[in-house]
Amino acid sequence: MHxxxxxxxxxAPSSSRFQSAHLQQAVESQxxxxxxLQAPGAxxxxxxxxxxDSGAGGLxxxxxxxxxxxxxxxxxxxxxxxxxxxxxxxxxITRLVLEISRFLVERxxxxxxxxxxxxxxxxxxxxxxxxxxxxxxxxxAVKPAARLTRKGRIGIIATNQAARSPYLQQLIANFxxxxxxxSHGCSELVTLVERGELDTPTAEEVVRQALRPVLSxxxxxxxxxxxxxxxxxxxxxxxxxxxxxxxxxxxxxxxRTRSVLEAAALLKPSTNQGGQDPNGRLxxxxxxxxxxxxxxxxxxxxxxxxxxxxSQLAQSTTSAAHEEEKx
Numbered sequence: 001m002h003x004x005x006x007x008x009x010x011x012a013p014s015s016s017r018f019q020s021a022h023l024q025q026a027v028e029s030q031x032x033x034x035x036x037l038q039a040p041g042a043x044x045x046x047x048x049x050x051x052x053d054s055g056a057g058g059l060x061x062x063x064x065x066x067x068x069x070x071x072x073x074x075x076x077x078x079x080x081x082x083x084x085x086x087x088x089x090x091x092x093i094t095r096l097v098l099e100i101s102r103f104l105v106e107r108x109x110x111x112x113x114x115x116x117x118x119x120x121x122x123x124x125x126x127x128x129x130x131x132x133x134x135x136x137x138x139x140x141a142v143k144p145a146a147r148l149t150r151k152g153r154i155g156i157i158a159t160n161q162a163a164r165s166p167y168l169q170q171l172i173a174n175f176x177x178x179x180x181x182x183s184h185g186c187s188e189l190v191t192l193v194e195r196g197e198l199d200t201p202t203a204e205e206v207v208r209q210a211l212r213p214v215l216s217x218x219x220x221x222x223x224x225x226x227x228x229x230x231x232x233x234x235x236x237x238x239x240x241x242x243x244x245x246x247x248x249x250x251x252x253x254x255x256r257t258r259s260v261l262e263a264a265a266l267l268k269p270s271t272n273q274g275g276q277d278p279n280g281r282l283x284x285x286x287x288x289x290x291x292x293x294x295x296x297x298x299x300x301x302x303x304x305x306x307x308x309x310x311s312q313l314a315q316s317t318t319s320a321a322h323e324e325e326k327x
Contacts, residue, residue, distance in 0.1 A: 057228030058115030086159025
């Protein structure tokens, strides 16, 4: 196995060598239109943590974050007007997440968690170069899967784009070179989660069909390579069976976030203590229709939430998407 770990596994860099000239041109054009922001929350311990995804999937990361750092305040954005990202180009994803990150920075966040594999792969380096706050990205848990397997065969399910991406192939080359890996695109599972169909007979049948190609390879570890998929974990584990260990990166992302905050002296003092702290505040936004997202978010998180619509975000990101289509 190749053991070159260029940074931290859960600090997923967006490798420029995999970005097309078209993406670079689009990014440069976008950056030229963005003035330097003075982030009101940058460097402030009491500022909230920003978290975003294309929709409801990042709520699984938010849940892990609130378990690891319960006293912190959070602002979550689901870009439901443009979900799923897994079917979009890297250039378009970059445009969308630049606007979402700007939205969060203007609301005073001290750190942003990019709770979306597609966005982390496409735009993390650009986001870090653009905004004055730390970013934490997500990455499929290929390295721990390679360590866990006893049969030497692992499965990786992701969105269609992510399953074919050079980035995933590089992860496999770095951390699972001596392991048989089977990647499969399952964007239909994102649709299930966005519909709020988490544990129904229909959901189980869709999951069964989606997992068949990887389960047929006699794997013993299954990597959930999309943040939407842990919302379906009970069904996935039932379909996969007791001989297959199902893993995702949620807990590791939460620990990485704690580490980044500690290193920057931005961790709330209360979260540094061993006692049980009351949960911090949670603010939830979506770019699409808020009523349905409120129902889905409440189901995934396990408690009721209030969702506000970021209509200006939907308009601005739609405009960016139209510009992408013209290029």
